[in-house]
Amino acid sequence: MPVAREDVTTPVIIGRSSSHFTRIARMFAAELRVDYSFRVLRDLLSSNPEDYGGNPALRIPVMQTSRGVWFGALNVCRELRRMSSLTPRVVWPEDLEAPVLANAQELVLQAMSTEVTLIMSKLGGTGESAHQSKMRTGLVSMMSWLEENTTPVLAALPPDRDLSFLEVTLFCLVKHLEFREVLPTASYEELNAFCQRFETRASSQETTFRFDT
Incomplete structure (x- = not known):
């Protein structure tokens, strides 16, 4: 089940370590020094949106935060930039x-x-x-x-x-x-x-x- 919004104190990235789209998000988190927890999507053939953090497209990555849920690598990266205390170009x-x-x-x-x-x-x-x-x-x-x-x-x-x-x-x-x-x-x-x-x-x-x- 997805983490309830009020329970998310640290961002949760849902994805797979073998996924290039997930790696994009995780690299941005590392570059921007944003701490997060990682939840592995176990079944790639799942058709249950809940396994994908509520993403109706059944795609990863997804990031759950206190502000809401972000679908897709680019959206996740943009939010990580907003969350970061750093100011890189x-x-x-x-x-x-x-x-x-x-x-x-x-x-x-x-x-x-x-x-x-x-x-x-x-x-x-x-x-x-x-x-x-x-x-x-x-x-x-x-x-x-x-x-x-x-x-x-x-x-x-x-x-x-x-x-x-x-x-x-x-x-x-x-x-x-x-x-x-x-x-x-x-x-x-x-x-x-x-x-x-x-x-x-x-x-x-x-x-x-x-x-x-």
Whole structure:
């Protein structure tokens, strides 16, 4: 059952340690030094909204706070920023005015959603349909675009940033593809170089992908 609002003194993040969307939220919490408790969603095939903190979309992450419940990684990250006593320069999706940046953010989120669909289809025991084959082709194309544009994307971000939603999501995407073996990533030299630099952050080391037991 979800934690009652009046009982929430410390934020509760509901998700999975193997989820890239959940890792985004947990990395932001670590970067912003916001304490939280973590509740694992045990059954990915559950159709009960209560298992997802009341989220009718049956998606994770969800964060329960004294102010209410927040659905989705971006909403959770925004609330964590508001809760933090720190004042870092955070670059949000709406700050990405250059086409290469806006397109990169769009493709990262599209790739993450595509990956989830492919994983869930496999988990459900269904064979790969023509639509799923198209999605896999699209995923490969999106990753190729991101590989080709990694350098200009990073160069176009504000140099005085402390954290950007784009970089966190890109990092989580690439590492998740490797973790879940959805798509080989060894050939993505620019993306892997970016990940090697980004994973030195304490927030990365504290949120390494693993399967919850």
